[in-house]
Amino acid sequence: MKLELAEAVWLEARGTLTLVELAECSGLTEEELRDLVDMGALEPLDRESRSWNFEPRCVVAACTASRLRHDLELDTHGLSVALSLLERVRELESELQRLQARLPRTLPK
Amino acid sequence: MKYKDYYAMLGVDKKASAEDIKKAYRKLARQYHPDVSKEKNAKERFQEVSEAYETLKDPEKRAAYDQLGSFQPGQDFRPPPDWEQQFSRGDFHFEDIDLADLFAGLGGGLRGGRARRDRPIPGEDYDVTARITLEQAFSGTTLELNLQMPEYDEQGRLHRVPRAFQARIPKGVTDGERLRLPGKGGKGGNGARNGDLYLNIQLVPHRFFRVSGRNLYLDLPVTPWEAVLGASVEIPTLGGRVRLSVRPGTQAGQQLRLAKRGLPKPDEEGDLYVIVQIATPPSASDREQALYRELAKVSTFNPRAHIETEVRSETGAG
Numbered sequence: 001m002k003l004e005l006a007e008a009v010w011l012e013a014r015g016t017l018t019l020v021e022l023a024e025c026s027g028l029t030e031e032e033l034r035d036l037v038d039m040g041a042l043e044p045l046d047r048e049s050r051s052w053n054f055e056p057r058c059v060v061a062a063c064t065a066s067r068l069r070h071d072l073e074l075d076t077h078g079l080s081v082a083l084s085l086l087e088r089v090r091e092l093e094s095e096l097q098r099l100q101a102r103l104p105r106t107l108p109k
Numbered sequence: 110m111k112y113k114d115y116y117a118m119l120g121v122d123k124k125a126s127a128e129d130i131k132k133a134y135r136k137l138a139r140q141y142h143p144d145v146s147k148e149k150n151a152k153e154r155f156q157e158v159s160e161a162y163e164t165l166k167d168p169e170k171r172a173a174y175d176q177l178g179s180f181q182p183g184q185d186f187r188p189p190p191d192w193e194q195q196f197s198r199g200d201f202h203f204e205d206i207d208l209a210d211l212f213a214g215l216g217g218g219l220r221g222g223r224a225r226r227d228r229p230i231p232g233e234d235y236d237v238t239a240r241i242t243l244e245q246a247f248s249g250t251t252l253e254l255n256l257q258m259p260e261y262d263e264q265g266r267l268h269r270v271p272r273a274f275q276a277r278i279p280k281g282v283t284d285g286e287r288l289r290l291p292g293k294g295g296k297g298g299n300g301a302r303n304g305d306l307y308l309n310i311q312l313v314p315h316r317f318f319r320v321s322g323r324n325l326y327l328d329l330p331v332t333p334w335e336a337v338l339g340a341s342v343e344i345p346t347l348g349g350r351v352r353l354s355v356r357p358g359t360q361a362g363q364q365l366r367l368a369k370r371g372l373p374k375p376d377e378e379g380d381l382y383v384i385v386q387i388a389t390p391p392s393a394s395d396r397e398q399a400l401y402r403e404l405a406k407v408s409t410f411n412p413r414a415h416i417e418t419e420v421r422s423e424t425g426a427g
Binding site: 004006008014024025082094097101 | 159231364
């Protein structure tokens with residue numbers, strides 16, 4: 001039986017998202033997203049612009065926010081703090097992994 | 110449909126107050142939420158806890174759940190005869206749904222009743238993890254996916270439908286990266302678009318290459334004489350074996366960069382870094398030892414010069 005073939009695409013291939021699209025993707029309301037932008041937890045490409053555009057990686061941040069809000073019942077302030085901390089953890093883990101890869105392993109006996 | 114004891118999952122009594130249930134949930138969520146937990150099976154535990162809370166926190170759903178009756182966890186069961194009329198707005202095929210699906214459709218929930226209205230409901234996005242080898246990441250690959258998706262049929266009934274298809278993974282993906290399969294997620298209702306399926310890529314650790322982003326790292330052990338005299342060595346790369354020159358006087362820990370021999374994402378190709386290690390033989394024959402002793406006599410090389418020099422004391426006097 002021949003299975004249907006689907007092409008997996010890079011996230012960047014999607015292009016930028018509008019506020020409405022981001023709301024749809026993440027399950028957060030536009031107001032909640034605006035709050036997150038106000039708190040610096042999400043960054044649109046041009047903050048001054050009347051209609052915001054977001055990079056695809058913001059989908060991950062917004063979905064994380066949505067999940068934290070639902071799972072841990074955090075308010076907007078708590079959410080913003082949690083997102084910053086998670087981002088920092090992610091950066092540290094990345095750096096750690098980079099450094100560990102560069103360390104020579106002890107030679108096999 | 111298998112029974113799950115939601116009260117037991119939250120560690121509360123059947124007569125627990127809403128406040129107790131909330132407290133119990135928060136405590137467990139704090140302990141097992143994947144974003145904050147260090148526990149081994151955090152994700153599964155949290156899913157259980159979350160599912161239990163979803164039903165017990167809503168008074169309507171909790172009442173409906175209590176009316177199902179008491180069974181052993183894991184036991185196959187059906188709701189009592191008049192349960193459906195009292196609580197459910199859709200028909201269910203109890204054989205192929207999960208207890209969680211049942212409650213997702215009730216009370217103030219999104220689906221169930223709404224499935225019959227005309228409003229378009231965009232399909233949900235789903236996340237799955239795909240484990241691939243480094244070789245598959247290097248050349249791209251096709252994966253066979255077998256998933257179980259909850260779906261509504263034309264009558265608004267909920268089923269878990271198995272879906273199988275192939276996903277083509279582009280070359281150059283790395284560990285932790287997410288790819289998107291547009292439209293392969295949950296089916297949209299009433300003409301709305303389907304959700305997407307996200308693949309979280311996990312690389313199986315390789316025997317000798319280490320991965321960091323799109324760069325690869327390889328330890329290269331050389332003998333003392335190769336390091337001193339220089340050598341031409343053959344090394345593996347993901348694209349085939351390559352010959353490398355080790356220069357005379359190479360030091361331990363030195364990194365040799367092979368450009369663009371890492372993971373080949375277009376416009377973002379990684380490099381291969383070869384890290385030289387100087388390996389000494391664990392034992393030497395009599396003849397070898399004799400030769401090494403001669404070398405020791407002849408050589409003036411002192412790698413510890415900087416730490417052997419006596420530190421001159423600086424006293425105030427004199």
